[in-house]
Amino acid sequence: MGLTFLAVHAHPDDEASSTGGLYRVLANEGVRTVLVTCTNGECGDALDGAKPDADHHDADEVAKIRAVELDNAVKILGIDRLVRLGYRDSGMKGWPQNEDPESFWATPLDEAAKKLAEVLLEERPQVVMTYNAFGFYGHPDHIQAHRVTMAALELLDYEPTLYFNTIPTSLMATMRERWEREDREKAAADAAKGIVRAPEPEESEEDQIEMGTLDELIDVAVDVSSANDAKYDALAAHHSQIADSFWMKMGREQFKEVMRTEWFVRVTNPTNVDGPADDIFVGYR
Numbered sequence: 653m654g655l656t657f658l659a660v661h662a663h664p665d666d667e668a669s670s671t672g673g674l675y676r677v678l679a680n681e682g683v684r685t686v687l688v689t690c691t692n693g694e695c696g697d698a699l700d701g702a703k704p705d706a707d708h709h710d711a712d713e714v715a716k717i718r719a720v721e722l723d724n725a726v727k728i729l730g731i732d733r734l735v736r737l738g739y740r741d742s743g744m745k746g747w748p749q750n751e752d753p754e755s756f757w758a759t760p761l762d763e764a765a766k767k768l769a770e771v772l773l774e775e776r777p778q779v780v781m782t783y784n785a786f787g788f789y790g791h792p793d794h795i796q797a798h799r800v801t802m803a804a805l806e807l808l809d810y811e812p813t814l815y816f817n818t819i820p821t822s823l824m825a826t827m828r829e830r831w832e833r834e835d836r837e838k839a840a841a842d843a844a845k846g847i848v849r850a851p852e853p854e855e856s857e858e859d860q861i862e863m864g865t866l867d868e869l870i871d872v873a874v875d876v877s878s879a880n881d882a883k884y885d886a887l888a889a890h891h892s893q894i895a896d897s898f899w900m901k902m903g904r905e906q907f908k909e910v911m912r913t914e915w916f917v918r919v920t921n922p923t924n925v926d927g928p929a930d931d932i933f934v935g936y937r
Contacts, residue, residue, distance in 0.1 A: 655933055658686040658777035660768065660801045662756070662793035663741065664693045664722035665890035669899075670788075670817040671781065672729055672883035673876025674914050674932065679730030680879070683933070686733045686775050687726065688768060690797050691756045693718040695741040695749055696893050704743060711741075717892050725886040735771050737764065742792045750792055757792040764796070765803035772804055777812055778936050780805070781916065784816040789863050805920075813923065815872065815916040815932065824864030871918040872929050880908040 657678050661667045667675065667687050678685050694711035695704045696718055702709045719736075726734050742757035743749035750757050756764070772780070782801040787794025798816075805814065876883065884907050887894050894900055899907060916932060918925070923935030931937075 653776075654682075654684060655779075655936060656684040656686065656775050656777040657779045657781070657932070658688065658772065658775055660688045660690065660780070660782040660797050662690050662783075662787070662791065662797045663696070664689055664718040665725070665887070665893050666794075667722075667731075668725050668729070668883060668886035668890060668894075671914065672725075672886045673879045673911070674874055675729040675731055676879035676882040676886075677874065677876050678932075679732075684733075684775075685729075685731045686735065686771070686777065687731050688735045688737065688771060689722065690737045690764075690800070691739045691741045691793050692736070693741050693893075695743040695747070699892055701896075704747070704749065714892070715741075718890070721890045721892060724889040728882055728886045728889060730882075733775070737767055739764070742796070745790060745792055756796050759796070761799055761803050764800040765807060768800055768804035769807040772808055772812075776810065779815065779932055780812045781815045781817060781932075784818070784917070788817065811920060811922045813921065813925075813935065814919040816919060818865040818870060818915050818917050819863060820867040820870060820915060821864035822867050865915070865917055869917065870915045870928065871925075872916040872932050872934065874914045874916070874930060874932055875912065876914050877908070877912040880911060883911065884908070 659667065659671050661671075667689065675685050675687070692715035694715045696714050697703060698706070698709050698714055699717065704711065722734070739756035739759055740752055740754045741749065742752070742755040749755055752758060780801065783794045783798045785795070785798055787798055805812070881904070884899070884904050887897070887899050899911070902910065925935040
């Protein structure tokens with residue numbers, strides 16, 4: 653039996669941001685790759701940038717656009733199978749969309765876990781990836797993807813190796829500095845135009861989430877530099893959501909220089925691997 657990798661992501665575009673390089677690298681190596689996308693992304697931006705609280709924001713139209721964008725990204729990354737679980741986007745924490753009975757967040761855990769387990773049993777991947785218990789950055793759909801994946805794994809008749817995606821705290825600190833600098837520059841540019849922005853509310857300690865992982869606790873660091881063009885193109889394919897992102901602002905050449913690695917923390921270890929590695933299939937080949 654050949655090698656199979658399966659990632660459980662929350663929204664269209666998540667597959668490109670944290671695993672785009674890995675998907676393309678594995679595809680180039682002949683590994684079978686499967687993507688499970690849990691929601692349709694209805695709470696994303698409309699083509700004109702309108703947010704979900706705008707009167708003219710059409711959630712179903714946004715989902716249609718994002719479906720096409722996801723199909724294009726999947727082709728770029730060489731993903732063999734895309735499975736859409738088809739749940740509605742739950743929006744950010746506290747949004748009214750959280751309460752939609754068709755949203756992923758409101759879906760009974762056992763219902764979604766059974767759907768995912770069916771895919772896992774069909775594919776029998778040796779390696780599965782999703783987010784940690786905080787959903788990497790606290791988004792309800794990411795948290796639910798974690799919960800559903802963990803529940804689905806309990807329904808299997810075998811144990812795959814499970815990884816959570818992550819970023820080293822050292823890099824996270826650098827990224828925060830960059831974001832803060834960009835915010836200051838934008839505020840200054842707005843002020844020069846006479847635009848005064850209300851200050852962002854400070855997060856309470858309980859709302860603050862540490863997105864990074866201590867460098868020494870990362871188990872697998874995959875060199876994806878050979879796939880950086882494909883990762884950049886896959887992100888760009890999600891134009892409606894990514895066009896104004898810091899990734900696209902880098903430009904292709906700086907992106908290729910900076911985004912050379914993808915990192916993962918090992919959660920289950922059926923092959924008894926010891927120590928850090930540079931291959932997510934360590935123990936299987």
